[in-house]
Amino acid sequence: MKMLTGILTPTSGSVRVVGRDPSRQRTRLARDIGVVFGQRTTLWWDLPLRDSLSLTRHLYRVPADVHAERLAELTELLELEPFLDTPVRQLSLGQRMRGDLTAALLHAPPLLVLDEPTIGLDVVSKSTIREFLLRINRERGTTILITTHDLGDVERLCDRVIVIDKGRLAFDGGLPELRATVPTPRVLVVDLAAPAPAIEVEGAVTVRVDGPRQWLELADNPARVISRVTAGHEVADLTLREPDIEGVVSALYRGAAPNESRV
Amino acid sequence: MADTLSTRRWGLPAPLRDLAREPRTYARLAWTWTRAVAQYPMALSLFTLGVTLASLAEMGAVVVVFAHAGTLAGFTVYEGLLVYALAAFSFGAAQLLTGSVDRLGEHIRTGSFDTMLVRPVSPLVQLAADQFSPRRFGRIVPALVVLVVALVMCDIDWTLERILMLPVLLASGVVICTSVWLIAGCLQFFATDAREAANSVTYGGQALTEYPIAIYGRGLVRSVTYVVPLAFVSWQPALHLLDRPDPTGLPGFLRFLGPVVAVALALVAAQVWRFGLRRYRSTGS
Structure with missing residues (x-):
């Protein structure tokens, strides 16, 4: 940021901002x-x-x-x-x-x-x-x-997001692309009528159980998973959670994304 | 047109010319700061009074010293006051115009220097005008009064050359003090806590030049002539005005070199400033 505004002179490399060299002009x-x-x-x-x-x-x-x-x-x-x-x-x-x-x-x-x-x-x-x-x-x-x-x-x-991690470019693109880069699955939160052992259905993995509430990471189409869950269990409530950008970025920082080739 | 203007400003060698080119901006900033400090009228008047009393006390000390000693280095009391007033005026004017340069380290630490850099105005002008306060007149006004009194009371042979030389000598003194001030301030680019060290040269130098420097040792006289050329602020001009030979035995032509020294030192100060600015690393990210 300080190089872009001309406060700092880059030790190497060059910058152009609105057609000008910030440190010189x-x-x-x-x-x-x-x-x-x-x-x-x-x-x-x-x-x-x-x-x-x-x-x-x-x-x-x-x-x-x-x-x-x-x-x-x-x-x-x-x-x-x-x-x-x-x-x-x-x-x-x-x-x-x-x-x-x-x-x-x-x-x-x-x-x-x-x-x-x-x-x-x-x-x-x-x-x-x-x-x-x-x-x-x-x-x-x-x-x-x-x-x-x-x-x-x-x-x-x-519209355009650039993620920089320890001085290196980790991502440059739009928000949807950023979401797609990192495999953060959608999560289905299921509230059962009564506490039960972890649900086992095809196309999802139960990652957490807390009383009657269970968290399922989806690997398959959510509608299909939902129908399988409701077929086998008495369900009080269902919520589908989109991965938020925070999760995506922290996954990116942890190095979960195989995007070295993009840099 | 604006384009060529700013490109030229970048190519300028001397920060003082920078100042000359942006006097309106400087005046505008100084006026803004003046209004800001005037928000606290009581503090402003007390500060001004304090500064004035401090200068009067310094002056009193000069009078007392000379009254006891009779003459110092062959200087009578009025001649001594002339030396004092030349020094006090130059330092006072330098401090009035660019007094905040020695707060550079503080600006760097708090990040306010960064905000100066993103404005389309020379950061030197902004820094010099920063915290401008009318209380600084409390130093320069008494100095001017004493200068006039001393010039009248001393036995000066007012040739045309001396009359013309007086403003040149005063201006040189101001430029030298400003440059020393700026160079000392620029040390804070490299060590943000260098303010005290720098002040030993600026304020210490001021105290030194308020007396005829012949009273100090030879080594000191030489170093303030050739290293940090503060002798050209008050001592050499006084020798010239009073038409005295140099009691320390340094060559007589030195007294005419004031303007040359001033220009040279201003160029050095400009280079130091630009070097510091280029090396500036800011704080935080």
Whole structure:
């Protein structure tokens, strides 16, 4: 991330970001990208949010009328109005993040780089920010590059996922492909009417038994397995669980995927 | 056009010229910081008062020392005050303009240096303007007053050359102090805790140059002339203004070298800064 934004000079290899070499043209590049570090703010701690944003206008040399127009738009989208005149130090984390996002977008960059933007945020703030990101991506065509440990962000936002493990590329592709890469079977959760020994049916393996509840990893078509289970047992409830992205990624990190050839 | 502008900015050798090219940005940032510190008016006024009192106390010490000794290294009290004021003005101005450079290590540790790097403005301008506070005027204003008094009271032969040379000498002093300040600050690229070590050169150097350096040993005089050229901040200019031979026996033409030393040192500072920036490793990931 720091090489992409020109903060670090790569020791070897090369990088191009929006057609520029970040470490050589860092200042020029800064005009074309918006950067938000989730763990630190670019806003002035002691000044009202509005002041930091208007300073941003000067740093990025945005004409006053264009700035006013964009600020009005972002104020509406991110609901900044109630705290535009509040000193940044008094803002909540979610409010500050919305302020930082605004600061990063006022010069309308084609690329928005977000480093852990949802870290430490509550559920409501997270979803506001995700909705907002989806919207600017759709409406303005802003490319969004996001690093995150919150896989909810990934599932909600990303078309293309790159998994990096210890500095090596472990996966690069879409979400469905990512799911397909790692054989994480779907799981059928069966609630029986009464506790029973592990169910044995064709096309599934019982991996866990807890009282009347049993977990079956599916190897076959779920409908067929379900009919076999219901044929032999009295079933109170059934749930089919899709593997979540978290499971896929952790499987990837454990090296379960034979995808060395893709790298 | 913006493209050529920024490419040229990258090719600039001297950070000071960088500063000259972005004075509006600097002024804007400084003003923003001023408003930020003005959020705490009581603290600001007390700090300013404190800084002013501290400079007055230093000045008082100079007067007391000279009053007891009569003359030091052949300097009378007003001549001594001239040396003091030249030093205090140069350091005060350097600190006013770029005083936060010595907090580089702190910015690196907290990651705020990274946020400076992703803005389309020279990080040096941002760093120099960082935490700009009007309280720093508390140092430079008393120094200027004393400088004027000393210039009036000393027996100076005001030839045209000396009149023209005075602003040049002052500017050179400011450039030298700023460069020393910057080089010392850049040490923190390599050792983020180097602030104290760096301060021994910056503040230590300031204390040193506030007195006629002939009172110190030969080794020290030579090292502040040839190694860390602080002698060109106050001592050599004072010798020139007062038309004195150098009591330490160093060549007389040295006093005209102030501007040359200033430019050379600024170039060195620029190179050190760029080298440090390229080697910068950031913190965390």
